[in-house]
Amino acid sequence: MAKPQLRSAVLARAWQRIPGVAVLSSADGGPLTRTVKKIVDPLVIRTAARPRLGRPLLDEDAAAELTGLLLADAPRLQATAEWFTHLKRQRRTLRITAGNVQDVCFPLAYELATGFGTPGPEAQETAAAALRDLHGEGGGAGVDELAGYLADPRVAADLTETLHRRWQAVPIPEGGHGVPQLAAFVDTLTDSAWRSLAQSAAGHALGLALRQPGGVAALERAVREISGLATPDLGLQRGDHTAVPPLSRRDETGTELLERSVERRVRATLKRTPADERPPVAELVDDEIGRVAAGFGLGLPALAGCFALGVVLAPALRPLDGAAPAGVPEFARRLNAQVAREGYVLHARRALAGGTPLTPRPDPDLVRELREFARQFLGRLWIRLHGFDVRGDVPADAADVRDLVTGVVRSTSLDLRTKVRRALVARLPELEAAS
Template structure:
C-alpha cells in the first residue's frame, strides 16, 4: 500500500509512527516499539483519542486529515502517557506485593495508571503508597481480592466436601417434571405478541424453571428440542447448554469442569463472576455468596428468579433462527426472531463471509475456519452471553420491568454478540489489507 501525501494509511502504522516519538513508554510498548494491543484498547482509543466520540478516528484506514489528527492527539498527550507508564510500573509491583490476581494486570491497571497520571502527574516518592491505596480501592477487601478468599475457602477439604454434598442434595430435591403444555403456550404467546400482558403471564409462571429442569430428565434434551422446534419452526442446533442428553450436576471447583457448557459450569466459576460484578462494599461474605450460588445452580437454567429463567427460555426458543450465514430466516419463523436474524445477517462482515464462501475465496489470511465456526455457532454464542447477563441480573436482584425491557435485553445481547464477531473479523482483515490492495 502506498503512503504518499494524500493517500489513506493503515491506522496501526499511524499509531506506531506517532508512538515511537513518545519517550518513557516502553512498558506500554510491544517488541517492535509500537503500542501494545491492550495499550490501544485500554488507553489510547478510549482515553486519548476517544474513538467513541470520534468514530472516524477508529477506522482501520485513515484519510490524511484523520491520520494527522490521531498523531497530534498522541503527541499532545505525551507527558501524561509517560507518567502513565511510570504509574503502571508502581501498580504492577504493588499488585504483586498485595498478592492480587483478579483480572489481567494490563486490563486492570492500564486505565488506573492513566487515571493516576491525570490526577497526580509523574509519580513521586509517595507513589508506592498511592498505588497501594488505588489498588485497595479498586479491588476492595483490604487489598485481598475476593477471588483469593473464594479460592482459600474452597480449598479447605472439609468445607469442600460439605458443599459438594449440599449441592447434590439440592440438585436431587429440585423437581424435574416434563415441560407442561401450558408453559409452552405461554412462551409461544409471548414470542408472537411481545405484549405486556403476555410477559406478565410468562414471568409469573414457572415456565422458565420447568424448561430448565426438564433438561435433567433422561431424554430431557430431546424433549426440549421438540418443544423449541414446535415454537420456532426450525431445527435446533447444538446450543451449548450441556454435554449429554441430560444436565449433569455441575462441579464445585473449576478444575473439575469437563467443558464450557452453560448449565454445567462450576459453582466456583459462577461465584467468580459474582465477585467481578459486585463492588466490594456490596458483597456478602464468600461463604454466603457460595450458598446463594448453590441455590441458583439447583434452579432451572441455573437462575434463581423465575422471570429471569423465563427470559432464558425465550432466548432458547429464538436461538435457532440466529443463522446469519444462511441469510433471511424462512417463512413460519416468529417475526421477532426473523428481525433479530436480519439485524445480524445484513452486517457487512457477514455479507463478506457469505460472498467468500460462495466464491471459495478465503475470508481472512489464517483464521478462516475459526471465524466461520463462530459465525455458524452464532446461536450458541448468543445464549452464552444472554445467560451471563441474566446471571448478573440474578446476583443484583434486577428484573425486566415489562415486555419492552425483555425485547431490548434480547436485542442488545444479539447486537453485542454481533459486534464482538465484527471486531474479530475486522482485525483479521486489517492484517490482510496490503494483500487486498495489491489485487484490487
C-alpha cells in the same frame, strides 16, 4: 495524490518520537496492541468522536492529525507510563489478581496522569487507593478465600453431598414445559404475557426437563412448536440430559453452560460484587448450590423464563444464512435481521459463498463462531441473567425483556465483528503491496 498510509505505521512512527513510554511499548518500539485499545484510541485520539482517524488506511491529512494529537499528549503519556509501573507494583502488594493487568491498569494509569500529572512522593499510596476504589478492598481476597474454603476435603465432601441432594430433590413442575406461556409472549411481547410468563414455572420447567432422559428431545419439541425450527447444538450440556455440575472448577469436563462448576459461578459473583457488599464465602457457595439446583441454574422464575425465551429464539439467529425463514416469530426475525445486515456478516457470506477464505489465513475457529451465533448469544444471555439473579433483579415489563435480549444480540455481534475486523486488518500490508 499521496498514497494512503497504514494507520498502524503512522501510530508507530509517532509513538517512537515519545520518550519514556517503554512499559507501554512493544519490542519494535511501537505502542502495544492493548495500549492502542485501552489508551490511544479511546482516550487520546478519541476515535468514537473522530471515526475518520480510526480507519485502517489514512490519507495524508488524517495521518497528520493523528500524529499531532498523539505528540501533543506526550507529557501525559509519559506520566501514564510511570503511573502504570506504580499500579502494577501495588497490584502485587494488594494481591489483586482480577482482570488482565494491562486491561485494568492502562486506563487507570492515564486517569491518574490526568488528575495528578507525574507521580510524586505519595504515588504508592495514591496508586493503592485507586486500585482499592476500582476492585473493592482486597480485590482478589474473595477468590483466594473461595479456593481455600473448597480445598478443605471435609467441606468439599459435605458440599458435594448437598449439591447432589438438592439436585435430586427439585421436582418437575406440573403442567408440562411451559410452552403456552412462552409462545404467548414470543407472539405478543405484551406486558400481560410477560407477567404470565414471569409468575409461572415455565422457565424452570423447561430447564428441569433437560435433566431427564431424552431432555434434549423435549426442548427440541418446545422450540419447534413455538418457532417451527430445528434446534442446533446450543452448548447447554454434553449429553442428552444435563449432568450434575461439579463443585470444583478442576472437575469440569467441558465448557457447557449448564454444567459449569459451582466454583466458577461463585468466582463470577465475587468479581461483580464490591467487597463491602459481599456475604461470607460459605453463604455465597450455599446460595449458588441452591441456584444450580433450579431450572437453567437460575433461581428466580422470571429469569428462568427469560432464559427459556432466549432458548426458543436462539435457533432463528443464523445471520450467515440471511433472513429467517417464513413462520418464525417476528421478534426472532428482527433479531436475526439486526445481525444479518452487518457489514462483516455480508462479507463473510460472500466469502463463504465463493468458496474463498474469510481471512488471509483461514481461521476455522472464527468461521465456527460465526456459524454458532445462537450459542454465543445464549452464553452471554445466561451470564447477564446470572448477575441479575445474584442481585435479585428482574425485568420490570415486556419492554425491559425486549431491550435485554436485543442488547445481548448486539453485544454478541459487536464482539464477532471485532474478531473479523482484526483478521482482515492483518491482510492490509499484502493488499497495500499489491496495489
